[in-house]
Amino acid sequence: MSPTGAYTGGTADPTGYIRDHDVHPPMDYPGYRSTALRHPKRPLELLPHMLTEVTAPLLGQDTLGELDNDLTRQHAGEPQGQRIIVHGQVRDSGGQPVPNTLIEIWQANAGGRYRHANDNWPSPLDPNFTGVGRTLTDGSGRYRFTTIRPGAYPWGNHTNAWRPAHIHFSLFGRAFAQRLVTQMYFPEDPLFFQDPMWNSIPDERARQRLVASFDYANTEEQWALAYRWDIVLRGREATVFEPVEGGD
Numbered sequence: 001m002s003p004t005g006a007y008t009g010g011t012a013d014p015t016g017y018i019r020d021h022d023v024h025p026p027m028d029y030p031g032y033r034s035t036a037l038r039h040p041k042r043p044l045e046l047l048p049h050m051l052t053e054v055t056a057p058l059l060g061q062d063t064l065g066e067l068d069n070d071l072t073r074q075h076a077g078e079p080q081g082q083r084i085i086v087h088g089q090v091r092d093s094g095g096q097p098v099p100n101t102l103i104e105i106w107q108a109n110a111g112g113r114y115r116h117a118n119d120n121w122p123s124p125l126d127p128n129f130t131g132v133g134r135t136l137t138d139g140s141g142r143y144r145f146t147t148i149r150p151g152a153y154p155w156g157n158h159t160n161a162w163r164p165a166h167i168h169f170s171l172f173g174r175a176f177a178q179r180l181v182t183q184m185y186f187p188e189d190p191l192f193f194q195d196p197m198w199n200s201i202p203d204e205r206a207r208q209r210l211v212a213s214f215d216y217a218n219t220e221e222q223w224a225l226a227y228r229w230d231i232v233l234r235g236r237e238a239t240v241f242e243p244v245e246g247g248d
Contacts, residue, residue: 024240025200032196033157053177069135071105071147079129081110081148085218085226086167086184090141093235097141102172104134105145112153112165121153146224152191164191164198171231182241184229185211206240 027039067073072083086105090098108114108131111123115131129148137143152162166183173179185198192198192207201207209232218226231239 021202023201023203023206023238025197025202029196029200031158032200035200049177054175064134064136069133069143069145071129071131071133071145073146074130074133075128077128079109079126079148081126081129081151083146083224084149085144085146085215085220085224086212086229087142087144087215087218087226088212088229088231090137090143090171090231090233092233093238097137097139098233099137099139099141100174101137101141101143102134103137103143104170104172105132105147105167107131107147107167108150108153110148110151112151123151123153149186149225157196158194161194162191164189164195169231171233180233180241182231182239183210184227186227187211187214201240209237209239 027035029035072079090101090103092098106114109123109126109129111126113119113121113123113125115125115129131150133145133147135143135145147167150165150167152165155161155163165186168181168183171180171182183197185192198207198210201210212227212229215226215228218228220226233239
């Protein structure tokens with residue numbers, strides 16, 4: 001599946017790929033330097049999927065652990081930082097909920113550091129925070145995570161470059177060939193103005209669809225703040241997805 005409709009019809013003509021350049025960022029965005037190395041250099045070729053790619057594996061609740069969607073309880077102690085609840089609904093272009101979608105998230109800790117061998121930003125690792133979770137949408141297309149608000153971090157893209165706080169999202173359909181990757185931002189982040197990923201999206205309304213809403217009604221007293229972020233897979237109100245899997 002694709003937020004832009006991917007290939008139209010069953011034709012083998014890869015020129016049928018539709019990308020709305022008024023909404024989605026270009027493959028090569030000079031302000032985000034590494035995009036020059038992260039997109040195809042040759043025309044696309046349509047490769048027919050094998051039966052196993054479009055029908056399996058089927059993902060089910062039995063594959064998930066009890067604490068997979070609670071990133072604050074995956075270790076012996078509690079992680080540092082502001083505890084938050086992130087929840088929302090996955091919908092299609094007609095506004096219908098999409099159940100049984102596997103959602104995976106990954107994020108930096110409260111100090112802005114990922115638990116990754118290549119992250120050498122001198123912020124301490126949190127022994128009680130891995131920064132990875134997953135869940136399935138329920139029958140109404142809803143999901144929910146408990147986690148820690150991630151910190152901003154420097155990333156060297158340009159002078160004094162800092163990434164706004166964000167959480168990466170990956171959505172799987174009923175097979176691994178159906179995957180979308182995007183990221184959620186937090187409202188009123190002061191770093192939006194200098195973030196190339198944010199600024200590469202030409203449509204301001206599309207940018208705003210990546211920003212969660214503070215959700216006071218779902219905060220929990222003396223426990224956690226809450227944010228709601230709905231994800232739309234296709235259509236005019238579609239969430240902006242990344243053309244390739246991002247690592248930043």
